[in-house]
Amino acid sequence: MARTTVNEQKPTVFIVDDECAVRDALGLLIESAGLPAEGFKSACAFLEAYDPDRPGCLLLDVRMKGMSGLDLQETLRKKNVAIPIIFITGHGDVAISVRAFRGGAVDFIEKPFDDHTILNRIEEALARDAQSREKHAAIDQILRRYERLTPREREVMKLVIGSRSNKQIAKILGISHRTVDAHRARVMEKMGADSLADLIAMALESEIV
């Protein structure tokens, strides 16, 4: 994973709708609520312009000429882009909604909508995005620290996490008890873990084990 730091930019609401008036009106509404908004007249136009490192959420019309909203969701998923999507649907698009949920859509909103609803949903989506970006940043940090461990330290770490005692580890690795102690102390230090529980949590979160 390439993400390095938590992005400090202000999140943007990306609007993809082929209806010019809807795009324009939504943009105005969102901007009037103090959030930057960007409109795209098609899924393709969005794909071309979007940088996944930019935080934000996606307001996506389900029915569009050319590539549909669902197609765009699918494409983003394949590209491992995790931006939260709020689908805008016309009423009665039930079948489509089900498909979108299966595709992992985070939210739905039916046209026409009132501003509180849409702005709340946007806020939620942005919070989720920030959270997931934070989480990704944390995992990245754990992985980077893990990479700094020596092969022997990684072996020791695995066994520590597996709740083996120092004595057992010494036996398994055929090294002295004191050497295990030294390795263990260095693992805790390099990984920045305060306790065994902390180390285990890091390992689980970053799926090292």
Added chain:
Amino acid sequence: MTQDKSKPTQPEDLLRHAEALLRQSPTDLARLSVEDVQSLIDELRADRLKLEQRIEAQADELSSTNRKLNEAIDQIHRVKQALSIREKKLDAIVDSAVDGIITIDENGQINTFNAASEKIFGYSEEEMLGRNVSLLMPPPHRDRHNGCINRYLKTGKSTIIGVGREVEGRRKDGSVVPLQLSVTEFTIGRDRCFAGIVRDLTEQKRNEREKRARLDELSHVSRLCLVGEMASGLAHELNQPLTAIASYLQACQRLIDAGSLEKLKPALNSAERQALLAGEIIRRMRAFVSKRRTTMAPTNINALIQEAVGLCEANCRQNSVRLELKLAEPLPDVCVDSVQIEQVLLNLIRNSIEAMAEMPTDANRRLLIETGSCEGSRVQIQVTLKDSGPGLAGDQIDHIFKPFHTTKPKGMGMGLSISRSIIETHNGRLWVDPDAPDGAAFHFTLPIADGSDNGE
């Protein structure tokens, strides 16, 4: 006796002279010289010769005259025979004609009333011969008829002679029968007569009515079927402007709260435009879905076009389409259901706008609507819509009038198919020009309204 002195000149006199001589006594005869007698005989001979010649000549003349006379008699016989054949043939034709044939004199008195007329009107020939033809007309026209003949005889002006038109007739039982009537004028000697040929339209009218009812039903059924199909499409279409309006207005409230009033006006403008657009969609849907009795009325097609164009103005502006009208003035009225024809116009205009919206923005987007009249079997109004869009590929032309044929993601493919059925129920034609040089050119025709009143 003076016969010596005055010489008889005519053979008859000569003969009488010779007889007189012969009647004289022999003594008297004896006084005649031999020469005298000889000359008399010679004279007599010569005269006889002359006489014979004259008689011969006269006989020749007589026989030639006689021959000529015989020839003339033959001729007359032949003509008479031909005439009687012709009369029989005419009688046969008149009597076996499917159409009613009625002849009248200048006073409207019936001279001929053929078998077909008997069948149409329920009167027999004997009943009708000598009666006034107005008996065969329903009340409002009945009283006017003699006036019409008189006017025609005086002015030579007629609304019916040589034209042929639909009228109403009255049967013996008082019922009214729709008729096609054509009238010609002829003269017998110095009398002017009129011959009317009438055809019973009852059957045809019923067929037309049934066909029309079927079409009404059909288009309503297809409309109803469509309602389901359309519901989601139209709801979607309507949702767009509603969503935009709601969002614009919500934004406006926030702009007011935030005190950024300079952005307010354009936002309100946009909201207004969207509200009008929504109205147009609803209007279209209502006209389309509701089963209304078609109400035909004489209508000015140019006015109808102006109205349809008014409804599309916002759409045109939004898509930078320039609208041009070339409307021929004055145009005779067409007898149409104006809501339906407006529907056709809106469909065609919308198709053109949608087609041109696909073009690059810098392209010249132009829609020309033209009207004119064209001469066919009847005078018709022709309306042409020409756009500067991508036009239609040859193989597409075969399909575009089929229901559900569409190349648009949100299209239903019903616009043209419904438009064609509307125009055809109006006895017009809707087609696309296969050789339009650039863009698409759609034409439709409508027969002009029959201005004159019925009857007479």
